[in-house]
Amino acid sequence: MERKAGILLHISSLPNKYGIGTLGKSAYQFVDFLEKAGQKYWQVLPITPTNYGDSPYQSSSVYAYNPYFIDLDILNEMGLLRKCEYQKEFYGSNPQTIDYECLFEVKNRVLKNVWSRHKLYEKPFKKFCKENANWLEGYALYEAIKESFGFTAWNTWPDEYRLRDEKTLKKFIKEHKDEIECKKFIQWLFYYQWMNLKEYAADKGIEIIGDMPIYVAYDSADVWANPEMFWLDENLNPVKVAGCPPDAFSPDGQLWGNPLYRWDLMKDENYSWWVSRISKSLELFDIVRIDHFRGFAGYFTIPFGDTTAHNGCWMEGPGYELFRVVNKELPGAKIIAENLGFLDESVHQLLEACGYPGMYIMQFDFGNGYDYSPLKDGLKANNVIYTGTHDNQTILSWYNELNDHLKGCVDEYFGITSNDDAFLKIVEGTLKTIPDTCIIPLQDYLGLLDCEGRMNIPSTLGCNWLWRCLRTDYNASLAKYIKKITKESNRL
Numbered sequence: 001m002e003r004k005a006g007i008l009l010h011i012s013s014l015p016n017k018y019g020i021g022t023l024g025k026s027a028y029q030f031v032d033f034l035e036k037a038g039q040k041y042w043q044v045l046p047i048t049p050t051n052y053g054d055s056p057y058q059s060s061s062v063y064a065y066n067p068y069f070i071d072l073d074i075l076n077e078m079g080l081l082r083k084c085e086y087q088k089e090f091y092g093s094n095p096q097t098i099d100y101e102c103l104f105e106v107k108n109r110v111l112k113n114v115w116s117r118h119k120l121y122e123k124p125f126k127k128f129c130k131e132n133a134n135w136l137e138g139y140a141l142y143e144a145i146k147e148s149f150g151f152t153a154w155n156t157w158p159d160e161y162r163l164r165d166e167k168t169l170k171k172f173i174k175e176h177k178d179e180i181e182c183k184k185f186i187q188w189l190f191y192y193q194w195m196n197l198k199e200y201a202a203d204k205g206i207e208i209i210g211d212m213p214i215y216v217a218y219d220s221a222d223v224w225a226n227p228e229m230f231w232l233d234e235n236l237n238p239v240k241v242a243g244c245p246p247d248a249f250s251p252d253g254q255l256w257g258n259p260l261y262r263w264d265l266m267k268d269e270n271y272s273w274w275v276s277r278i279s280k281s282l283e284l285f286d287i288v289r290i291d292h293f294r295g296f297a298g299y300f301t302i303p304f305g306d307t308t309a310h311n312g313c314w315m316e317g318p319g320y321e322l323f324r325v326v327n328k329e330l331p332g333a334k335i336i337a338e339n340l341g342f343l344d345e346s347v348h349q350l351l352e353a354c355g356y357p358g359m360y361i362m363q364f365d366f367g368n369g370y371d372y373s374p375l376k377d378g379l380k381a382n383n384v385i386y387t388g389t390h391d392n393q394t395i396l397s398w399y400n401e402l403n404d405h406l407k408g409c410v411d412e413y414f415g416i417t418s419n420d421d422a423f424l425k426i427v428e429g430t431l432k433t434i435p436d437t438c439i440i441p442l443q444d445y446l447g448l449l450d451c452e453g454r455m456n457i458p459s460t461l462g463c464n465w466l467w468r469c470l471r472t473d474y475n476a477s478l479a480k481y482i483k484k485i486t487k488e489s490n491r492l
Helices: 025-036 072-077 100-131 133-148 166-175 177-203 221-225 263-268 272-284 320-329 345-354 395-400 404-414 419-431 442-446 476-488
Strands: 004-008 041-043 207-212 240-244 254-259 287-290 298-303 313-316 335-337 358-361 383-386 437-441
Touching (some): 025 476, 041 437, 100 133, 133 166, 133 177, 133 221, 166 177, 177 207, 272 287, 335 345, 395 419, 395 442, 404 419, 419 442, 419 476, 437 442, 442 476
Parallel strands (some): 004 041, 004 437, 041 207, 287 335, 358 383, 383 437
Antiparallel strands (some): 298 313
């Protein structure tokens, strides 16, 4: 494979005056920046709707798109929004963080204005609805019902809605036709803007790496519409939920709370649910990173209602049977396997059988308790290396918090002589490693501390997924520097 580099920056972190990053002008400017910087990849986090806790890994649908990312100025240019309908709204007071509570109220209200003008795009909208009916119908209905019950979780709805009584749902659809169709139209708007941005990036030689969580949220259209596919009891409550066992990264483990799959039923259906999901992701992204890949080899289960992962246990996953089907149905699919955390032989065997590139995280090589040491033990070319991901400290905070012994090891390895340029030395050293692909979070190029730019602290709720950069952050000077070190690393 050709040696290439890229930058990790989620859509939400892009700058603008509307409270959260969007698919508008700043996204196109970032693509231009990547081109000038000699980068070939733009990696983003999941673009599905966020739910309680604002995490892109706890979405209300594995298929739907996040309406927050729809650019309002583009809607104005399309004739779907008047400036007076959105420019004077309040989207938050701090341009470097996201006020999700504010966005929930404002952007949902603003976007409802588009439905009165939807006939301007009736033909492509109807085409989109037809091509995506398998998930769009259920998602739009779920969202409309959810809104009618004050945005409460589906498991708290009256039984006739919770249990999907056919007569009740038909009556609701008839009475709320416009609301349901509006939600479909908003999904098309995202798709329209996204595909235009993707085409622009492709013309600039930039491939987009997307992120697909392994699990779905309990409060989601997927679980509500297809409860038989999940490990639920007779009352549709989870029997056990997903998470990670205690380790050096998290002493109590990680309690994600996602319902677990009925792998036996999915196997009986030749894993069509997964083929459809991955296929849709590959329509949106050039490359798909599958989060928590080890869960396909074996997954950790925690009794529903527990507050920690201490009582959890491992269970066998579908293994290569699933990916044999995926590789057959989707030949040539570009997939990255997130193979981090506790790795046993079954994970290594699965990854080898699939042939997908795995991941290395530079931070994990120096004393974080993981069972591999990539920088010292040797790296494989067919893999992707990062300084860190959305779950890690920024590289500067990580370095500053090292004990003297570990800091000495890092200084020696990367040739660090001063704290002032430590983060740049680590970035440059990571770029020079063996893996064909190297991805650096923008925060690490900017030399930000955790308090300035960390995206997420695992197993915590609140104060996550908030960081936004400024337009001045990705400037010509930084692009020139990144291009220089990318070339020196033989990635140009």
